[in-house]
Amino acid sequence: MKKWIAEDWEFELTVTEGKARHCRIGLEEGDKFIFQYSCPSDMCPRVIIELYTLCEVIRCGGDLTYKGCEKKYETDMRCPCQCIKFHFTAKPINRDKNGIFNGISNRPSE
Numbered sequence: 001m002k003k004w005i006a007e008d009w010e011f012e013l014t015v016t017e018g019k020a021r022h023c024r025i026g027l028e029e030g031d032k033f034i035f036q037y038s039c040p041s042d043m044c045p046r047v048i049i050e051l052y053t054l055c056e057v058i059r060c061g062g063d064l065t066y067k068g069c070e071k072k073y074e075t076d077m078r079c080p081c082q083c084i085k086f087h088f089t090a091k092p093i094n095r096d097k098n099g100i101f102n103g104i105s106n107r108p109s110e
Helices: 045-059
Strands: 009-017 032-035 074-078 085-092
Touching: 009 045, 045 074, 045 085
Parallel strands: none
Antiparallel strands: 009 032, 009 085, 074 085
């Protein structure tokens, strides 16, 4: 794998409520996933479907207040099964003090 894009957002998903015995993959309170573009390892695929939409809204310049959330880059969400509750946070990375993206992306020649 030759990752070449410098990402400009990092996402954190933390389990805030739930027990392993209620979750098919065993998520429980305190489990945390930190990721940029790729899907977090060991994350439930059903959660990824909903999570992807939130991440794309942020990456495209939107914020979560349009979805009815109080904060631009934070929200609480439940898994599709309703057995686990998460707190989602997005934070900008690879930016200068003015918030301008300063990451360098070098596309491979091959």
